[in-house]
Amino acid sequence: MNNDDLYKKALQNQLQFNLYTDNDVEKISNLINSRKTVVNVINTDNKNYLHSTEMNSDSNRIENMGNATMSNMEFAKPNKAMESKQSNYDKIVSQCINRNVLWQDPDFPATSISMYYNNPIPYNPIIWKRPFEIISNPHFIKDGASRFDIKQGLLGNCWFLAALSCLTPNEKMFNKVAPDQSFTEKYCGVFKFNFWQYGEWVQVIIDDRLPTYNNQLIYQSSHDKAEFWGALLEKAYAKLTGSYEALTGGHASEAMTDFTGGLCEGYNPREKKPDELFFIVNNSLKKCSLISCSIESKGTAIESELSNGLIVGHAYGVTSITKIGHYKLIRIRNPWGDKHEWKGAWCDGSREWSQISKDDRIKNEIKFDNDGEFWMSIDDFIRNFTKMEVCNVNMHDFDEFSEIKSWKSNYYEGKWTNGITAGGCRNNKQTYSINPQFIININDLNKDKDDTGNVLVGLIQKDRRKLKKRTFFPIGFDIYKIANNTSTQHNGKINMLSKNQILSMSPTVMSPSYINLREIAGRYKLAVGTYCIVPTTFDPNCESDFIVRVYTENETEIIEADNNFEKSKTDLTNTETFKNQLDNDLDLFKQINGNDGVLDVYEFENFLNQYFSQNNRCKYLLDTCRTIFSYYDDEFRGKLNYEQFKKLYSKLIVIQKCFKQFDMDKNGSFNVIELRCALFNLGYKITNKMYSYIVLRYKEGNALTFSNFVSLIFDIDHLIEFYNKLKSTTNLNCRLDDVSIIVNNDVVLNLQ
Known part of the structure; x- marks a missing residue:
């Protein structure tokens, strides 16, 4: 098939490329002409996404693309959450002062919904009051913040208050969480606090209405009744977690982390x-x-x-x-x-x-x-x-000039996805290897002879406290020392340890235990070398976002291991059994093709289901037949000749045999684990991101049918064919992982 034929076959497709330089745009300008094409331009120095445009007008001609994007588009801005929140706070203060009103927080109202979701307060009536309604001369902080200011109220949140009592002696840390505020200067009933949440500091804005009974605070108070920083900070944390009741029961480690990011x-x-x-x-x-x-x-x-x-x-x-x-x-x-x-x-x-x-x-x-x-x-x-x-x-x-020796910290966000990256602990040998894997390098040992460990590793699952007391999953992690030849780097990626590799290794260290805490961590003495961290839930198929954090004495980085997408060149048809089956079944071609020596799609579908499949587990749907039929109908006649049919049929024999082999429960469909094994058997190495997309795109319900499996294989191979042709013709600086096919505005396949 020449290039013109290849592009004709893609005529109704939308092809998407991530292009790495201006020159890459020019390389395909003469090949893709006016076909509706989306081009993503990426700056490889910092991987910032620049622009996406449809090439369907003169103003967006592909040869003009470089100037339209690389020269004129702004780079994506870094996360400015704190600045945004600060400006929001200033905006609220300005509006309230101009209107001469006290602010009322619409997101955390002064009603029972902010107090509890299951267990009502045994006091009545509850009256929400501002501090100046409780006492005539309220102070945010009086004579400095002290651990002695903290007095627990009705809530069972001693874990939160114990952490708070540890925070107050350090002025710089305390001021980060509770900036100086007052009930006099620019007072309008609004206060702000800062908490660390999963890698970044977030600002929580509240009004100063507090629940009272008989003019006494129900929750946290201070020994000095004129001081309110503790009660307001507790309210801000309750808003962060969803309600006051959400603070009942917990571990001090949660609050200490949220106060410091430690x-x-x-x-x-x-x-x-x-x-x-x-x-x-x-x-x-x-x-x-x-x-x-x-x-x-x-x-x-x-x-x-x-x-x-x-x-x-x-x-x-x-x-x-x-x-x-x-x-x-x-x-x-x-x-x-x-x-x-x-x-x-x-x-x-x-x-x-x-x-x-x-x-x-x-x-x-x-x-x-x-x-x-x-x-x-x-x-x-x-x-x-x-x-x-x-x-x-x-x-x-907290203090860039601090002379206190500190850890070097790194973190990486990940996700356990059911059937894709949620493999459970090492007890689950069939699925354990699909868990995310993270690579770290220990370059130098700590020379402190009194040190109890040179590496701290923590695994934190995204907070489920907001979800009406939904419990945390039991979580843990294993750390493996990797030999130099165990994990290979290819195209900037480090390949994951395979199932056989990881099960043949013994963990160098393991997390203390699997326990349903928000975060689990350990301190370890690790020798110089490369290590693989495998974070897991105890049971497989538990979905949650998580963060892996690593503290070391010296600078290091965390790299997520993932396979490069590739297909091996193994010939699965080079066996005597296969050739005999092919020869026998091709004799049927002459019996079913009528007198014209070619097959149309209806004859093709009838042949597959009546003579070839003969099995309800491997039922070929007409739409599937149309899809794979079109890939071999080079001349767009709606017919296949003998040679075209032979190529297509050879491939279907391999696919159908693979499906029967890995459909372990014989139910006519693949679960996500069976699918992964089948793809590997056919020679495909799949990235986690690509596999996630495949599951979402091709599965029906909780399974992937035989017809969808067939469509998937042909779609992948079609994309590989197009990529290889384009690569050989243009020397395009674009990896296979960066190519997508879009049909009718729907992404058919995205190898990312």
Whole structure:
């Protein structure tokens, strides 16, 4: 088939190319002429999308395309979410001041819908009031923000308040979350707060109406009744998650991450020696890490008090650690902010303090009040607490001049898609290898001899808290060390580890456990080399967006592994069995083609179903026959001669045999796993993005029928043929992965 024939066959198609330079546009200008064509122009330096236009008018002639796009189009702008929110806040303030009104938030109204979705508040009536309606002279912050300002209300959100008590001592971090505001200057009832959400800082704008009962705040309050930063910050976080009730029950690690963007790791204190735990806490606090702790409620009611004064199933904040003489002491704070404190050794006013000088007490800010804060020995901490969470923070995010040694952080967003990239944990051997894979390089070992690990890896699933308490999936990850010859790089991509490869390897390290937390993380000592991180849910086919985060001592990057699309040149027809079947069945051609020696599409469809398929599992639909028939009807006569029929029929034998082999449950259709195996058997390497598109485009319901499978194979091969012809004719700088076929404004196949 010559080029003219090839382009005639594509006459009614819309062909889309991602072109990498101005010259590429010119290379096809003489080939595609006036046919309706979409051209995407991409700048390869930063991969910014520039322009898309239809080439169906003189003003958009393809030879003019370079000037119309590369010279005149603006590059895509970076994400300006924070700037946009800031301008929105300023706009609200300006409008309210001009109209002399107090703002009312339409997205988080002062009604029960913002308070709860299942469990009504046991108080009536609930009245929403602004701070100046509660007290005559309200302050946002009075005499500086302090952990002692925090007092838990009706909500069971101690996890949130414990994290908040750890945040307040660091002024720069606190000011990032809660910028300075007031009830006097430009006051119009609107306040703003910032939270880290999955890779970026977002601004949450609220009005200052707060739910009250008998003129008392129902939720968080301050010990100073004139101070409202805590109540307003809690409201902003409730808006972020959907409602106040959505804050009931959680883990301090969630809030610590949202306050700082840090990566949290968990410890069981009982598994650590006193000196080891002291070092971890002391070193973490020096790096401005946030730390919380709690006691697991095994067989004990949540938030019940033990005889020693500690509360089970309740989150505390770790606010300090010190060594005085040979005593190693740790300071803990209960967000209830009252007399519920530790009653053992080193509790408030205990006899142990008589051994500590007045100067040491002043130096370590030791005081005794019923404020929820207390000291205990590191040994008692290990004996009593079962969980400690450390949020590792990059202080350069808050202070570019900070001299505190910080981690180098990277993250990558991904998605588990049912049947495509949601393979489940390693127990699921048939599907495990389809999970996303991410490659990192460890270039240098940390030289700190006291270091407990040189790499932090975290896996965070996009927040499901907003979805009316929809639970998190149990998640985890495996990390494999890759030999130099295990994973290959081709055309800028790193190929995924195959099923056989990955199942033959043992993970170098694994996440601590599969657990239904928003984020799971671990600290590891990894030798110099290349590693593959495989994030998974415990069960297959669990759909969710996720982020993989990697903290290292030195700069590195995360690269998602994916296969380049390609088709092997293996000849699946070069067998004696195949040739015998072909010879026998071609004898039928003469019996069914009538007297003209050619087949029309109806005779072709009848032949396939009556003589060839003879199986309801492999039923050929007339529309499918028309599609594949047209690919071999070079002269557009609506007829196939013997040679054309022979080529087409040879291909159908291979496709039908493959379908029967991989239709494991014999139901006449492929599920997404069977489809992937069948494509691989036919010699196709499929990118995850391409496979996602194939499933969406060709499946019916939850399955892909035999007819659709046949159409898919012919569509892929037709596109490959067109690409190869164009490539050989024009030397076009365009990869096969970047080509699409569009018919009647519908993308038929997109190899991206």
